[in-house]
Amino acid sequence: MLLIDCPYCGLRPEIEFRYGGEAHIARPADPSALSDQEWADFLYARTNPKGKHAERWRHIHGCGRYFNAVRDTVSDFFVTTYRTGESRPETEESAR
Amino acid sequence: MSGAFRTPTGGRIDRLHPVSFTFDGRHYSGFRGDTLASALIANGVHLVGRSFKYHRPRGIISAGSDEPNALVGVGRDEAHFTPNLRATQVEIHEGLKAESQNRWPSLAFDAGAINDLASPLLPSGFYYKTFMWPAKAWTTFYEPKIRAMAGLGRAPEAPDADRYSQHYAHCDVLVVGAGPAGLAAALAAAATGARVILCDEQAEMGGSLLASTRSLIDDLPAQKWLAETLATLAAQENVTLLPRTTAFGYFPHNMIALAERVSDHLAVPDPELPRERLWQVRAKEVVLATGALERPLVFPDNDRPGVMLADSARTYVNRYGARPGKRAVVFTACDAGYRAALNLAAVGVEIAAIADLRPSPSGELASRALAAGIEVRPRTVVTGTSGRLRVTGATLARLGPHDLGPAQKVDCDLVLMSGGFTPSVHLFSQSRGKLVWDETLRCYIPGTSVERERSAGASRGLFELGEALEDGYARGAAAAQAARGGSAPARSFATLAVRLGTDGHIGATPHRRNPAFAKAFVDWQNDVTAKDIKLATREGFRSIEHIKRYTTTGMATDQGKTSNMNALGIVSEALKTPVPQIGLTTFRPPFTPTTFGIFAGAARGELFDPARTTPIHGWAVENGALFEDVGNWKRALVFPREGEDLHAAVARECRAVRSSVGLFDASTLGKIEIVGPDAAEFMNRIYTNAWAKLEPGRLRYGVMLREDGFVMDDGVIGRMAPDRFHVTTTTGGAPRVLAHMEDYLQTEWPDLDVWLTSTTEQWAVIAVQGPKAREVLAPLVEAMDISRAAMPHMSVRTGRVAGVPARVFSVSFTGELGFEVNVPAEHGRAVWEAIHASGQKFGITPYGTETMHVLRAEKGYIIVGQETDGTATPDDVNLGWAVGKAKKDFVGKRSLARASMSAPDRKQLVGLLTVDPGVVLEEGAQIVADPNVPVPVPMIGHVTSSYRSAVLGRSIALAMIKGGRARIGSRLFVPMPAGVIEVEVAEPVFYDPKGERFDV
Amino acid sequence: MSDTPNTGTPYPIVPLEALAAASRPGVGASLRLLPAAARLAFRGREAAIGPAGAAFGLELPRTACRFAAAGTRAALWLGPDEWILLAPGESPAPLVETLEAALAGLPHALVDVSSRSVGIEVSGPRAAFVLNQGCPLDLALEAFPVGMCTRTVFAKAEIVLRRTATDIFLIDVWRSFAPYIWQLLEEARRGTG
């Protein structure tokens, strides 16, 4: 069970959280301006990297807040977590 | 009385407390402190099992959790029976009942032993090679036969009557293993004030110290030092000591699973205690002091009862006062064999000879053996053993420069073997740490850690007592420092202990026996021999992972604790490739087999899942309701009367609602209160409908889409005030809908001043439905006017019902006049009863979910998740009218604009009427246009809902059919096993199509 | 409808009140059903937080996972803009009236959730041990001090947990989950004296 550092509550067990998919995919301001292909990319295309991945989590059984995290998909260790709306921090080394 | 092989004194057993137990129905006696294995050995019993494949007689090999052979079933009855326990870990208690496994009809005479005579026909890969054809024979013939003859213990025949508990724990430092290194680590960490958990799989903590006879630590005999150390640790409030506790799994982010055996060792356990307790420990830092395992030597007939690991034999003598034999031959590749020989000799076991693989044994232990008059034969191997159910002799041969010398038989009833020690790196490997090959020690030791973990002592190749203590202390101090700062006082350990050196051997030892018949076992539990592994390499296998799967070596429940390194050694020699280039198989949890019970914990029976009930549940139970599960909810399905079957009850309930009035518990509906200045704007974005113009006091049916344009949920929504909406969702959809809303609100529109609060359980919801609904409710209502003029259909009013604050919705899911009364949950039952009383003069009829389903289907109302399957657009289910076409945007709108979302051949909701009105279709049945075309017949849709309609006097069904609306009036077919059913496609609204009944 | 529904058995549930009445105090830990209370879910922007506290009679805690108490009332931090205002023994309607009057024109949401949940007290020297059989949080005093509160889980149910004294924890749980929680706590209490 992972240990996740909620930006509001601190380190808490994974069982209190829900995964929310890739982060920083903003809903287009005017969806009607998008072509079908662009809309499909927004809906379904994800980066799925091997390595550092910015992703959303929600502390659903805690403060209820969505937040973002950078997690290494190889090691499963989190590099950092940060609040929704903040830009992805520069990250170098994988934490443990 | 306690065994002919018991030493007169010594050991840690409690000789004042004899314990009697049975093994295969025979009575034996041991002492408190014995394991089943030590007690049997003290009684001269070595034969304890039959092997997996060849049914060869097998004895006790080890004294710990690495035991591959001595697997037993234990339990006083079937409800307390556990198979496959290692006799070396089972503590005896008065009345213990144990049985051997994998033998028929008896241990001494086993019919399956025929497999052994046929063994030249059963090489590695035999199953793969032989049972390939015909495929069907595998399931009908081969597998049942093999399962009957091979395999391990039997499953108990009664449900497990024991209790199991689970516990989350946290600590700064978890120390796994309470041998010298683990004890020192715990001392250091505890001295800093850190929270320490020290666990050990054995009944007593101490590890190798428990078998020590001569070592001194800080001038104290080792066992005295142990007692003082344990007392010191136990006295500290920040230390938790967990004996009988196996760390069986190392999970990410330093979550370690421990299995504590709480009461198995007790003759009469306190019923308040669980049998086992699962500890899920989150440790800031972990110290793995898991020790080392003695390696067997791989020589022909090394599986005969009476062949044991040398250091285990020493443990039986020193710790348990049990002599494993009278006359022993020792076969060794290291000094541990000498130490065992000396300890056994000290209690009167005759040492016939020590055969040493090494050319010139030297050092303190060899000198002491020679001084004690023991015959030492350097450069000598054991090439076989004799005996049937117990070893009676060993053949020894000297290694010449090119060949073996002549074989010489030595009589004995015990053969001890020692190939050196292998660090126990299982947990380190589970933590994904990288192992590195140590050429000097010929073993893998922990390299770079991945988790916040450090190994200490023998588990990283530091085998000598002094270095294990020093290393453990240093590692424990470092762990505490890393966990929370603070340093442990400097400390060193003055030790006086014999040094064993680093000699050892991996792989098979040479012999000149006929390779077709000589069985030199590598993996005792899975019956894998050196020959099998060599065969695999000859057949082209190179990767150790492939060889493991082909031969099954290391795949038994002991996870290859005794076999892995020797298998690697054999492969290395056969392929002329150094071990590190061959690799190492992966260690996986659990370290030792773990009960299902401990994983289930308290989550069994009625506590497996929460059983959610409404405030009106008790009334429904008292009034004879039957229930159905809807998610975790228990919902009243129907209220059958005496002598009434289900169909009759549903028909009666339906008729009552249509003709007079019914009462329905709708409390499980999801409810969300949406409040704030931007509430209407938020509603506009999240629902397809337009909300800006909905006046306070009015209701609207809302449809919610996912961003991909498909229907996600629906419900009736009331505007309580300009800035407040009372939203209802489907029963099962409530958490999902709230999460969906929070997602958009928090991450896409954080600027909106609106907040969401779940009120599902705040309100009990009582639906009063039928032409008499208003008359039933009117006398109970205060502070609101529910007359038709003041409260039209689809309105909401607040006031009091039966004296309780209420929100009353005029809404219908039945097609009749209806109200839904929302009252604070704790008043739900009282208000229900008041309405029930008020309705008596109209014959008010409580009804359940089945009746609700029939009534809504008669009206063609969909249920999300029944008519829809996640691929239906609003238009597909005739809800196009609920989509606000003028709105610039809402969740899912862009997806609806894709051409395929309005294609004419999409599946659309229609009604189905069977040509024979008495036939009720099966929900889920497929629909075809022409059942007579050749297979595969194109499927054009499926039945989503199907009921008998009492008011219509016939069956009705809803279906999703390709281009369905264009097919209304045409005939289709539903092929079923009993024949094809002809149906007519119809409008989905079967009753009161003009909707004249609900607004009266 | 199929001819033979696979469910439909009567399902008696022991009501919470009956469970509570049958519970015996223990040396290690005891359970107690707490009396009814007014509970208001308060959400709001910065401008509304101060006035809400002033109207309720105590400053809303701004530190994560802490509650503030004054007299019998308490305000529990559940999220950065979310509090539960708790008033045992009080009726919610007048409280709502007072608060809404003080918050008029300020961006906020106030919802009466008094009936949504019930309170259970777990007390005694082994209370933390009992709770840790279903709750995954570190309940040592240094990690979960007196004055702390948080949403979390107990087995398969969500709870709000707070510590009012070294040996006293209070659980707030949605009412339909309460019998499940209670029975698991009773099970967890066995063997603790």
Ligand SMILES: [Zn+2]
């Ligand atoms: Zn949080």
